[in-house]
Amino acid sequence: MSKRELNIFKLLSQKPWESSQATIDNAHDGKTLGLSKANLGVRTIMVVSTVIFSLFVVSYSDRMLVHDWKSLSEPWLLWINTVILIFTSIVFHKTKILSDQNKFEKAKNGLLLVGFLTFAFITGQLLVWQHYVNLGQYASTNPANAFFYLFTALHGLHVLGGLFFWGRATTKLFQNNYSVTKIKQAIGLCSVYWHFLLIVWMVLFGLMIAT
């Protein structure tokens, strides 16, 4: 890796027309950051998602100040789902370490467990929805409910999006149809995304139980 310009102020003060700078620039290989494009892609997606969820949190904080707000009582099932998600994240982290050590046979089991736990989480979330619907707590009943359904649905969609890429990586691994660096990268990036999903859920869940 050649030296990357990490300081944006230094970068923006370059004088590209000067011959001393030109000598340095001619040796530049064209990459700004020492990251793979997939890595940068996942990061960008996480940034955009963070903006979306932050704006929802801001809207939530603004809306909850109005007198008609009635907090939901969180069922114990929601805590179980949270524990499942934490456990998924831990398993994925272990799987990532295994794949980094080229232990792909063990990583296969890890990936399957991750998939099972994630589907369990989604089923759990749907059960919570059912629980509320049975209680007559619809989205239109109260703004707190509306935000609850909105948060869980959006988080759930993010989980499903992650599962799509989990599925691709797992399929390739099981069909023995992969290049080692690529599958490592795919597993690594998926695990980062799963940690991101956990953090988002913790923030949303924390916000909902705290208010």
Next chain:
Amino acid sequence: MSEEYKDNKIEAKSADSSSGGYAPPAEHIPAKEAPEQELYHAKSFWTKWVFSQDAKVIGVQYALTATAIGLIGLVLSWGMRLQLGFPETFSFLGPATYYQSVTMHGMIMVIYLLTALFLGGFGNYLIPLMVGARDMVFPYVNMVSYWMFLAAVLVLIASFFVPGGPTGAGWTLYPPQAILPGTPGSEYGIVLMLVSLAMFIIGFTMGGLNYVITVLQARTRGMTLMRMPLTVWGIFTATVLALLAFPALFVAAIMMTLDSMLGTSFFMPDIFTMGEKLKTGGGSPILFQHLFWFFGHPEVYIVALPAFGIVSDLISVHARKNIFGYRMMVWAIVIIGALSFIVWAHHMYVSGMNPYFGFFFATTTLIIAVPTAIKVYNWVLTLWRGNIHLTIPMLFSLGFIVTFVNGGITGLFLGNVIIDIPLSDTYFVVAHFHMVMGIAPLMVVFGAIYHWYPLITGRHLNQTLGKIHFWVTFLGAYAIYFPMHYLGFIGVPRRYFEMYDSPYMTSGVGLNQFITVAALIVGFTQILFLYNIFSSVFKGEKSERNPWKANSLEWHTPDYPPTHGNFGKELPVVYRWPYDFSVPGSDKEYIPQNVPPSQVPTAKVEIT
């Protein structure tokens, strides 16, 4: 990696080592650390031209789709103008149709035409070529991005055919009126509009991912960020803004869809209608306005920054002079982008806010004028003593500078709370934003099309039609919007279906008719332009390679027009910035970016 390029890479390496003997050390080409990108090679007609993964084709697809929906926007504006200029003359124009035309015209022009054209159209076509990449980094995602955009456009068009018609809530879609009975399209039209916007945003995010990462990571050797043409800087910064700003619209659209369909009350306040309280209540319409404008103001710069970038390159190439203050231009783009996120509430002065907020937002708004003014000065100083060729791109660029200054100066008035309050919701505002983000960016779009059309098709556009197009559009725009400023001063409010016998309209009636006639003429000229575009594909004068004698890489591809993979066997290596025009000491009038120093030994450093 395809077989074709794999072989070339080996060739390239051996060529490097053999030429190392006599090449001066400054020209040592470092070995590429990352392997070259895998390219998808289309086999059939469908994968080549329809479901294409080639950024050039996708760019053209984006541009054509945006133009098609933009034509609908143009026709809608005629409907509005006919009603305003000659009220009670046309039976097909009722209040509902008028409001629907206003709304759809605004949304189509801002988002589906300008955003899609600048980022999807020019971004896709120019970024890989200008930074020296074979394609975008995620070609498949790029293709999906276009099809999402097309689907969003189709959903938008579908809203014209549902019961109640499209929404008539104004392009800002403010709740609660947007989803309450009494507003046209409050049942289905608004939902389709919101769904279409959400789809557009998802599609754009896929495209934006490509533009940002291609600029950051897929440049060719020697192409540092500070050697990129300003076009790429403008599109890049605008894309970053869009990735951060569109989520606000997305969030607002989702919550309003739920308010409309599920009866939630995110934005719905307590409302009494027919003596009864609505079931919804307690929500905050102001929250929607904040979300909308947190997107809406950066959106202005999402459209303006690519225009700034492109016009800088057009001026530099057609005045045969390096751009004055390249670094300052880059800084200005970045600073404008950053500031654009902290000015949004200047659109909401009359919505009610803490006076200190008004003070804050007025201050930040006026601060944006500083980098913007720097850019204008630099364009003028680039022209100063330049060898100005009055080609059509140059004419449009000059038109842009004048129009942008005009719109910018009225913006200074509106940015001040105390002046904004009397002018708010008058035709002064309409004239201001049409000048600054309608006409000015369109001038750049037209200039850019005349400039890059030979690159895309290998033929020139018809020059006579082009000159007519420019003069009618330029003078016509002023004939439309100068009188409109005056209408605003005498207090004519915007968004009124008809003014009837209002006393202050007496002097405005004739003006309104004049504006309508001018708008119709300017509109028809655009159809002449479209005719020029389509007929020149076949009949246009053949263009020689690099007809404008530009330096940036897109003109220096082995095939002209560039073909699949852009750069043939080997990617170019960049030795200089793209502004080496009339370099002192050089025997060449211009030095392309991929010319090594050994070929121009006498060229001196230009002091900027």
